[in-house]
Amino acid sequence: LIVGTLTVYKQLRYIQSKNLGLDRENVIYTFLNPTLREKLPAVKEELLRKPGIQGVSSSSQSPLDVTSGTHSYAWPGLIKEGRKEIHTLSINYDFLEVMDMKLKQGRAFDTAFGADSITYIINEELQQYMGIEDPIGKRVELYGREAGTIIGVVEDFHMSSLYDEIEPLIILLRPNNTFRLFMRTEAGKTKEAIASLEAVYEAFSPNVPFTYFFLDEQYQATYESELV
Secondary structure, three states: OHHHHHHHHHHHHHHHHOOOOOOOOOEEEEEOOHHHHHOHHHHHHHHHHOOOEEEEEEEOOOOOOOOOEEOOEEOOOOOOOOOOOEEEEEEOOOHHHHOOOOEEEEOOOOOOOOOHHHEEEEEHHHHHHHOOOOOOOOEEEEOOOOOEEEEEEEOOOOOOOOOOOOOOEEEEEOHHHOOEEEEEEOOOOHHHHHHHHHHHHHHHOOOOOOOOEEHHHHHHHHOHHHHO
């Protein structure tokens, strides 16, 4: 009984303290309805003026639950037999910064570079799968379309359960294909940040009920059975 209790305790400590490759604390998100998506640049600009908010961005999915993927990809030297599924995540500018993701090589998407809509950021697992020591500048064809250029490699992060292996991931700059709005709040100013988000939400989308969620609570919910 003692051994079993200690094992469960260690497992819980591991779940709660595990470095995910991103910072899940102090992050709030809400879903982007069509009105908010249409006015997203103005929504982001307004939020950044409000108290309690450190950063704002958006993505197609939660970074802790990336489920979309494709087998439609190509690059020079790719062995086509037994190819893996590559997961895909569409993001807006500043998403890596808001999530505190670490770049291992290259750079993040930047408004100073007008051609970033045809560039990609990959994770370390995809770099390993490609078998390339320096992937910056290499071209990848996705969905049978024009090949895009890799501009950065992000440190691997857990984009599903800790019990699952980290999968290859390609990150695209597709602001118009994002459906969740993420905010990093200033430490100790969560209430102010929520009030700011609610005010902006209601100003831009008054006919849709306001809801919000905490990223760390989403993470905890994934392991609810272990934490009970």
